[in-house]
Amino acid sequence: MKNIISIIKYKFATKKIIGLGSPLLDIQAEVSQEFLQKYGLKLNNTFFAEEKHLQLYEELLQIPTHSHVPGGSALNTIRLARWMAQAQRDEVKFIGCVGMRDKFAKMLIESTNQDGITALFDEQQYPTGKCAVLLCNKDRCLIPLIGASAHLSKEFVDKHIEEVKTAAILFCEVYFLYPRAELTKYVFKVAQESNVNTCLSLSSVNAVSDRFNEILSILPYIDYLFGNEEEVGQFGKNFGCKGSLEQIMQKIAAFNKVGVRDRVVVCTQGHKPTLIASKNDFLNVIVETVDSSKIVDTNSAGDSFCGGFIAQLLNGPDLIKCAKAGNYSAAQTIQHEGSTIPKYQPDFKC
Template sequence: AQEMAPTAILGFGNPLLDISATVEQAVLDEWGVTLNNAIMAEDKHKSLYAKLAETHPVQYIAGGATLNAVRVAQWMLGAAGAESAGKTAFIGSIGKGDAFGEQMKAQVAKDGVSGIFLELPDVPTGTCAVLVNGGERSLVANLAAAEKYAAEHFTTAEAAAACEASGIFYAAGFPLTHDGGKATVHKICEHVQQAGASKHLCMNVSAPFIAQFFKEPLLAAFEYADFVFCNESEAAALSEALGWGLAVGASKEIAVKIAALPSKRPVPRTAVVTQGAEETVVAVHGTAPVSFSVKGNPHTLGKEAIVDTNGAGDAFVGGFLSQLAQGKPIAECVTAGHYAAGVIIQRAGCTFPAETPTW
């Protein structure tokens, strides 16, 4: 429908190899982590990765919030007739020639995503420990190479070509924690702004700590973001950081406020707040918020079907973007997001079946 805008999706973020294991509560206590949270590794966590692999059966899965979303979007674009919407690409930095980096590249290629990696010698590829307990997950990220991304790479021929070809840009909040990431998100903002209404930047709050400690770069990026995603705890953290006085449970009100944050864009911002198994709230600036039930979809699950929730939020975004890229209405974007998340939580990590999605 949209002749003007090319419709490929380009993601920029921290590529991390997920090291996933099902653990006992004692392991969470030992490392001082809580479920349904994401933190940066401190010194005390440095030995967690090797120890986890020694003491538990672990799975190694390409991860990182942005990359997860892009991989899912590419999978969803494999659905009948959607191939014409274009390809997906991902930009980020990994270690040069290390085993985890090679595994990352192989996984991304296998999933059909164009990986445009800055490969850094002498820095290991970033990793993320995914501790699963009772289907819920806790993330401990060791960014390593991921936070050494140099913004100059974004202007190299391959990256610039991907930029030109893309109509939708997606970044998690996580790259805003490092200078190269901040500078690159700024470049994306400039690129999208020059394109006007034909291109869209989509951002994610990604974790409560981003709202708490990185609200300045987050709000600066939001001025150029036509779509902002978060879950209910991130929404509450943003509300607290901005003094809105709205707690968890006030997702509708928070979504309206996110949509109304200052914008330099020619189109109204859309805020999307997911709430796990509860309804997803969408607020477009200037219109009343709308709720979409997760239930009533044929793939609604009982607790026993849930393997782990790791990647569920990312999968929602991937499903959503796959339809946005095809110019579909918001309701269809949300339904696709719910479908993708429903598939991913029945599997370990952010992985999907070989067969084409049917929804």
């Protein structure tokens, strides 16, 4: 049996990471039950923004203790990857779309740049995408407004396609397939033709079901597929695979593939071992546990894992080290609120 580490070829001429996805501005604040009732909201739920919610974002900005950070699954991953790699600004870039210089676009661009990411943002005549994170008695409610992030133009991508061709790694989220499936396929095809390591995160169980056909259409161009056990399990159901998680992962890995690399499927399981599969091999990587008293917020753990993984991938084809770097990154993130980048430098040692 071929060793999973030895069968993968890499492009090391550059250390550049490119993200592609739906950038959002996360606006977080503590609110009262009255605030929730005013907008017809309930805790521990996600409500996609309607007309009645539009003023909510402005109200959050008036709360003195509010905070705002760049958001969106792929952008979260790219931000954590830059932190883990301690990369320079010109080495980590993100392609997405915001509104025509509205207030929220300015805030998102500034905060993205402050995190060391070069923001390559198209501008369209839609409101900038954002997500309200309402906290009340340690519970939360999310109100995303996708807005302009769903309207990235091919013309803008073509202006920056050399950034994709010259990258070491391209990372995207399944959420981006909702509005821009064909554009995503185009970018990944170009990346494969340029020998770029291509990565896709499954995002959520619902996303796997809603966009399964679109995922299959770009799967031949994917080198690394990331998901948790529920997302991978759902993929297996849609795939018609009734076996174990290992069998599902290896079937996904063996699906039609173009390019010089075999596909790798990476499955996180919280505190349980991280699973890594190719069509011919399977690895278990132990996760070091975090003291439960130190855990603040687990919502961005998956994005952070991917960030640590791809940051380590820049250093070579040791997938065990990549998984350990991903778990280290996730362990740091869950000790902070939201997708906040730690103030300290990473202390990751394999």
